[in-house]
Amino acid sequence: xxxxxxxxxxxxxxxxxxxxxxxxxxxxxxxxxxxxxxxxxxxxxxxxxxxxxxxxxxxxxxxxxxxxxxxxxxxxxxxxxxxxxxxxxxxxxxxxxxxxxxxxxxxxxxxxxxxxxxxxxxxxxxxxxxxxxxxxxxxxxxxxxxxxxxxxxxxxxxxxxxxxxxxxxxxxxxxxxxxxxxxxxxxxxxxxxxxxxxxxxxxxxxxxxxxxxxxxxxxxxx
Amino acid sequence: xxxxxxxxxxxxxxxxxxxxxxxxxxxxxxxxxxxxxxxxxxxxxxxxxxxxxxxxxxxxxxxxxxxxxxxxxxxxxxxxxxxxxxxxxxxxxxxxxxxxxxxxxxxxxxxxxxx
Numbered sequence: 001x002x003x004x005x006x007x008x009x010x011x012x013x014x015x016x017x018x019x020x021x022x023x024x025x026x027x028x029x030x031x032x033x034x035x036x037x038x039x040x041x042x043x044x045x046x047x048x049x050x051x052x053x054x055x056x057x058x059x060x061x062x063x064x065x066x067x068x069x070x071x072x073x074x075x076x077x078x079x080x081x082x083x084x085x086x087x088x089x090x091x092x093x094x095x096x097x098x099x100x101x102x103x104x105x106x107x108x109x110x111x112x113x114x115x116x117x118x119x120x121x122x123x124x125x126x127x128x129x130x131x132x133x134x135x136x137x138x139x140x141x142x143x144x145x146x147x148x149x150x151x152x153x154x155x156x157x158x159x160x161x162x163x164x165x166x167x168x169x170x171x172x173x174x175x176x177x178x179x180x181x182x183x184x185x186x187x188x189x190x191x192x193x194x195x196x197x198x199x200x201x202x203x204x205x206x207x208x209x210x211x212x213x214x215x216x217x218x219x220x221x222x
Numbered sequence: 223x224x225x226x227x228x229x230x231x232x233x234x235x236x237x238x239x240x241x242x243x244x245x246x247x248x249x250x251x252x253x254x255x256x257x258x259x260x261x262x263x264x265x266x267x268x269x270x271x272x273x274x275x276x277x278x279x280x281x282x283x284x285x286x287x288x289x290x291x292x293x294x295x296x297x298x299x300x301x302x303x304x305x306x307x308x309x310x311x312x313x314x315x316x317x318x319x320x321x322x323x324x325x326x327x328x329x330x331x332x333x334x335x336x337x
Binding site for chain 1: 224227228231232234235236238239243246249253258259260261307308309310311318319320322326328329330331332333334335336337
């Protein structure tokens, strides 16, 4: 019996990455723009997504959503109020969605009939950062109630996302939210990151989000 | 707590090499994990011990090379090691630097196998 060292040089998450690459190819050729929404629990992803879906449908765009939670289909029910097709994934304990979860739900949609597919990840600012879901855009959300230094505590997630959105801006005064400090924190951890501030509830700032979505989609599918 | 998922993935990827080489046992797994990968080494070791039971990796030593964040500073015109993962400024000249050269790695570098 001999012992030897064998070079492997493989990503630990190689299987997820391969599945995600396949998904990305499928999405590209179907012309559907996919967005992965990540945040802590309670940031307001569902309300934000429900308003986004309603807006898109009202403006003649075709959109659908996949939402992940450990348990319950509460979020899927809320999102379905927009009129968009929605699928709920229950992980029963796993703290993040993986590419495999997304692939399993795609049969419910006609991808070529969609302009947008939103993925609302499990509320968690840690684990989802490692898992590529084949998305075109990853958005990290944080609310004014979570503290301006939040980005500094989660560098991995902020470095894995493309855009940061500060939510519940209608509560900023009540929380004595220091927007400049929050922007500084985001820029310290991810220089030059695009930052939006908005309220799904009042509609403030949502136009900039819709424009960003539209621009991002057009850049991929002119 | 996704270190358990990560540990399971390590076994999956390692087993590809084990099966390909028809190895009887793995005595060590060498990982490279960047500081920005978001994985805790201790939690990973614990999870690894759990998921390798009953596999050809059972008892394997887990060696983790923890890689610091390295960014490129265009003012200094060189790669610089950042002392913190959440402050993307050059430690030499304080210029903001968003160009990450190292730090996100989550890899199996090599295996020590018994044939």
